[in-house]
Amino acid sequence: MIFDSLDVSYGDMWGSQQGTAHSDPMPRAVAARRHAAGTDYAVLLSARERPLALAEYWPRRMWRLYLFDDRSWRVQMIDLKQHGTGMLLAHRNTRWQFSGEQEHASWKWDVQETTTVSADGQVEVRSEFAGPGASVPEGVPVRRFAAPLESFLCPAPEFGEWQVFAPFLAQQGHEPAAALVLSDVPVDEGAGPLRAAGIEQLFRPGVHDTPNGQAAVEPVDAGLLRITSGRLAVSDPGWVGEDPRTVAVPRGDFPVTLSLVRTPHATEVAAARVTFVDVPPRAWEMALRPDEDLGLLGGGQFYGVGVDTGTAAFLDATRTVDEDRLDEDVFVPLDSRFAVELPGTRSGPNLIAFRAGRGDGAYPVWIGRTDDGQVGCVVVDFRLHPAAGGE
Numbered sequence: 001m002i003f004d005s006l007d008v009s010y011g012d013m014w015g016s017q018q019g020t021a022h023s024d025p026m027p028r029a030v031a032a033r034r035h036a037a038g039t040d041y042a043v044l045l046s047a048r049e050r051p052l053a054l055a056e057y058w059p060r061r062m063w064r065l066y067l068f069d070d071r072s073w074r075v076q077m078i079d080l081k082q083h084g085t086g087m088l089l090a091h092r093n094t095r096w097q098f099s100g101e102q103e104h105a106s107w108k109w110d111v112q113e114t115t116t117v118s119a120d121g122q123v124e125v126r127s128e129f130a131g132p133g134a135s136v137p138e139g140v141p142v143r144r145f146a147a148p149l150e151s152f153l154c155p156a157p158e159f160g161e162w163q164v165f166a167p168f169l170a171q172q173g174h175e176p177a178a179a180l181v182l183s184d185v186p187v188d189e190g191a192g193p194l195r196a197a198g199i200e201q202l203f204r205p206g207v208h209d210t211p212n213g214q215a216a217v218e219p220v221d222a223g224l225l226r227i228t229s230g231r232l233a234v235s236d237p238g239w240v241g242e243d244p245r246t247v248a249v250p251r252g253d254f255p256v257t258l259s260l261v262r263t264p265h266a267t268e269v270a271a272a273r274v275t276f277v278d279v280p281p282r283a284w285e286m287a288l289r290p291d292e293d294l295g296l297l298g299g300g301q302f303y304g305v306g307v308d309t310g311t312a313a314f315l316d317a318t319r320t321v322d323e324d325r326l327d328e329d330v331f332v333p334l335d336s337r338f339a340v341e342l343p344g345t346r347s348g349p350n351l352i353a354f355r356a357g358r359g360d361g362a363y364p365v366w367i368g369r370t371d372d373g374q375v376g377c378v379v380v381d382f383r384l385h386p387a388a389g390g391e
Contacts, residue, residue, distance in 0.1 A: 196284035231317035281368025316349030357382025
């Protein structure tokens with residue numbers, strides 16, 4: 001196929017490998033800011049409603065390029081890294097062959113061929129047969145030879161210079177015309193990060209309509225949280241030492257409230273709140289780390305607390321946990337309860353852990369501020385309630 005134009009869309013890495021546009025597209029301006037900040041994003045290049053390549057921008061100015069064949073199957077992956085010449089070196093090129101559509105969908109390849117290129121042009125080509133999990137025959141074919149380095153180099157693109165990837169498309173039979181036009185797929189440039197809307201409703205008792213029927217919201221007391229350092233941490237209790245998300249707050253003992261959502265099928269924790277000033281918040285803001293920039297987020301995206309144990313917790317930033325006792329002290333009790341407290345010493349900080357919505361994932365943390373700018377409350381929203389999370 002010869003093409004003279006490419007449609008360009010932007011999104012997160014792994015955001016689209018099948019369609020002609022990202023399922024959650026990112027405005028061009030956001031992608032450009034990510035490029036300038038060295039933060040990951042992806043560029044999907046399509047032609048005639050068919051995907052041709054997905055280029056992922058990795059840290060340290062590296063790129064990974066996925067190529068698609070005429071069936072829109074992802075059949076090739078090229079890793080490009082910085083070379084001493086100032087260009088990009090295609091140092092690893094992997095191709096796959098599949099016997100049919102079902103095998104491709106389940107990623108059971110028949111042949112995998114990997115070409116590795118050193119910085120001085122030494123090439124190794126290794127072929128493997130049979131799919132993952134199957135035995136690989138002894139004596140895997142390997143070829144080694146020297147080749148002109150120039151044939152493996154390409155310019156490192158500035159943002160928007162996606163023509164530099166066009167020559168790679170020929171490896172799947174997609175021939176670019178001499179004059180290639182790039183056209184951005186239209187995206188709502190006004191779409192921004194996730195906004196805090198309906199947070200107060202998360203803790204307002206009553207019956208609400210949901211896509212799965214009616215659900216009853218019930219706020220419940222989860223105890224008093226003791227803050228001794230002036231820093232609240234929000235973390236998975238199994239990863240307390242791994243750079244938790246923190247907020248500057250007053251010292252003292254403060255109530256923790258869970259929002260339970262009850263349906264005929266289950267009762268789940270929809271949100272958790274620790275209240276520092278008992279007045280309705282005037283404004284909400286996302287809890288950010290110093291290195292996080294809202295300008296790098298696409299539509300509906302957020303920075304939040306990561307959960308890997310199905311559990312989240314409020315704690316003082318100085319509080320530690322005994323990992324050997326987490327099962328006995330936290331995870332097992334939460335099988336039959338919604339929240340559990342790990343006491344501190346007489347004057348030391350405690351920890352209040354609670355079930356995290358429907359389990360593992362990432363969840364936004366919101367700071368509610370009073371009229372005079374004080375932190376009135378901090379809320380973790382597990383995004384179960386229909387009003388949660390806003391737009």
